[in-house]
Amino acid sequence: MTCIPIVIPSLNPDEKLIALISRLMIHMGKVEQPIILVNDGSARKYDTIFSKIRTQFKVTVLQHDVNLGKGRAIKTAINYIMKHMPMAIGMITIDSDGQHTVDDMMKCTDKFLEKPKNLILGTRLFDNNVPFRSKFGNILTAKCTQMTIGVKVTDTQTGLRVIPKQYFDILLNMIGERFEFEMNMILEAATYGIEITEVPIKTIYIADNRSSHFRVIHDSISIYALFIKYIFGAIGSFLIDIVVFAVMMVLLSTVSTWAVFIAAIISRLTSSIANYYINKSIVFKNNNRLSFVNYYLLVVTQLIVSTLLVIFLQHYLAKLNVVIIKIAVDSLLFIISYQIQKNVVFKRG
Incomplete structure (x- = not known):
């Protein structure tokens, strides 16, 4: 059976994380995919969320004692997969805040099965219903990426991705520990012969995207650091x-x-x-x-x-x-x- 683990980086989550894993488990009744949850140094008051998940679901929970960043959380998951799941042909990353649906995840997975050597990105449509901060940041980053390095990607900050196995070793040594890591993953893909395929997905923002841990100034500087x-x-x-x-x-x-x-x-x-x-x-x-x-x-x-x-x-x-x-x-x-x-x-x- 094809093994494509689902990785969920998480920092200070709420009940939406439990709801996401519950939906994933319903899907798991059809296709067996390991779920790896990375607690990226969440505050102690969120321990109850992770305790519920450990009790209710068959999920591997990896722990950072302090917040190290989303990039480091993904690297921790990659390292775990390489050591414990050698048969995996890739991995799925999905955000913990409910912005991605299981159906969209499956659309990306299906495309990956067609093109198992490609980096698959679930790309959102930035219409008038998207919060200005997110819309402006994504469009600016996409345009700058296209102008500066010639890579045309609609949504450079999407957290819904399917990453091929041959990219694992490279990503472990790639610069970037926080949100800039996801940008570097796109920027460096062509350098290592990794093609990018975009899959349109629904655009979901809950409570004006206040749950996002993206720090506009600090993380934007990190993304454009090069x-x-x-x-x-x-x-x-x-x-x-x-x-x-x-x-x-x-x-x-x-x-x-x-x-x-x-x-x-x-x-x-x-x-x-x-x-x-x-x-x-x-x-x-x-x-x-x-x-x-x-x-x-x-x-x-x-x-x-x-x-x-x-x-x-x-x-x-x-x-x-x-x-x-x-x-x-x-x-x-x-x-x-x-x-x-x-x-x-x-x-x-």
Whole structure:
């Protein structure tokens, strides 16, 4: 029989968790699927909820003594499955707050059985009935994900997923312990040859989604951490470029064309080396030996493309200031360069 355990990360749950497991148990009468509940350091006053579940249902309950985050809870479940359920072909994650139905879970499972090597996402429709906080956050994240890394996913924060077995080892070592882990799971999928399949599901928000433990500012920063570090790395390199250029102009003590040219070359070389090591060690954390060569091939290519595009656009958009054209072109190339560095230059094997 196909084994696909159901994993429920839970923090400070209410009776909706019991109702969810009850519905899952009714479903279990038809298909046997182990249920793994991860208590992610819930407060002591919620012990009665977990005691009821242990008493009433055949459920494996894993315990974190303190709150470690949803990402860590999923990793704990993956580790348990790998050790105790080697026949599992994947795992299902479902939220504990009643936002996902068993029918939708089965739709995702059926799709997974058709495509057992894919990461299946139960994606919600964000219409006018969705709370503004959730709607805005999801749409913004989806658009940023598509723009920055080229991954088009309708609902990047969905907790209803079916994860293939071949992704388990990778996820155990993936960066992210809280909500950013679910985002990283999507961002890194293509890197490891994991295709993503979306399955439309119902959009359910209870009491304006107040039960969500998503911290808008803190967790959003965590989700966008990689791109934020990339931006700050670029800013730091820009400042290095300016400082070195200024120092060189002082040392050369002239403003001749050759002095400006030499200062520009040295400053750009210095800043690009700094940017390479920032991206290699801090942003993408990759030790690929070819990354240095690939990085400078990208730098040269980007410089040539930028120059040609500015000349071309200046010819057809003569009324626009060339500086504005340069800013627009380099902004576009900045995002494209991020994708190339992440997926080619510093790609993890």
